[in-house]
Amino acid sequence: MIYWHSWSEFIHMGGYGGYVWGSLGIMALVMVAEVWQIRTRRRRLG
Amino acid sequence: MTFIALWTGALWGKPTWGTWWVWDARLTSELILLFLYLGFLSLHAAIDDERRADRATAVLALVGVVNVPIIYFSVQWWNTLHQGASVSLSSAPSIATPMLAGMLVMSAAVWCYCIAVVLARVRLIILERERHTSWVERELRTPRTTPPSDPTSLVSGGSS
Numbered sequence: 318m319i320y321w322h323s324w325s326e327f328i329h330m331g332g333y334g335g336y337v338w339g340s341l342g343i344m345a346l347v348m349v350a351e352v353w354q355i356r357t358r359r360r361r362l363g
Numbered sequence: 364m365t366f367i368a369l370w371t372g373a374l375w376g377k378p379t380w381g382t383w384w385v386w387d388a389r390l391t392s393e394l395i396l397l398f399l400y401l402g403f404l405s406l407h408a409a410i411d412d413e414r415r416a417d418r419a420t421a422v423l424a425l426v427g428v429v430n431v432p433i434i435y436f437s438v439q440w441w442n443t444l445h446q447g448a449s450v451s452l453s454s455a456p457s458i459a460t461p462m463l464a465g466m467l468v469m470s471a472a473v474w475c476y477c478i479a480v481v482l483a484r485v486r487l488i489i490l491e492r493e494r495h496t497s498w499v500e501r502e503l504r505t506p507r508t509t510p511p512s513d514p515t516s517l518v519s520g521g522s523s
Contacts, residue, residue: 348476355483362490362503 393434399427413492 321327330337403420410416493499 351480355480355487359487359490362487362494 396427396430396434399423399430403427 328338403423406423407416407420410419490499490502494503
């Protein structure tokens with residue numbers, strides 16, 4: 318199993334930090350943006 | 364209608380491509396897919412008559428489907444940088460168990476999200492296109508804004 322000894326190790330992700338957190342971030346961003354877009358479009362209908 | 368919803372939904376839900384670029388077969392065919400999506404959206408936006416736009420973009424979608432098996436088999440046909448499939452139904456997976464579990468959970472989650480978003484978009488597009496019909500009028504008027512003087516307006520006016 319994978320485990321981490323400290324917060325900095327957790328953020329570093331064994332050298333793949335940019336990839337892991339970047340993917341996570343962009344996916345979260347896209348999901349929030351899309352749901353928000355659908356919601357405003359629905360509101361415009363009344 | 365469903366076509367647009369599907370395609371915009373797919374475009375939006377598409378997880379980001381990797382970070383840096385290589386002219387690899389899988390990546391290139393995937394980029395062609397992205398351009399197909401963009402072409403689909405701009406073609407639809409370019410035609411004023413919605414129903415004509417639907418028909419034209421549906422044809423483009425059918426042509427674009429050809430690209431899907433190309434993407435799938437690209438790693439076998441051209442054998443460039445991108446690795447072959449690490450997980451298949453016929454043989455034991457070649458990646459570590461925690462990674463396999465994580466991958467399965469995450470792909471199930473993304474599938475669920477994409478399906479939910481496509482359905483939400485289809486519902487929205489139906490409402491937008493039918494907004495002049497009486498059933499949408501009734502649907503949009505929630506019971507709170509409608510005086511209960513007209514009992515028929517409450518029949519299908521639930522929250523949506």
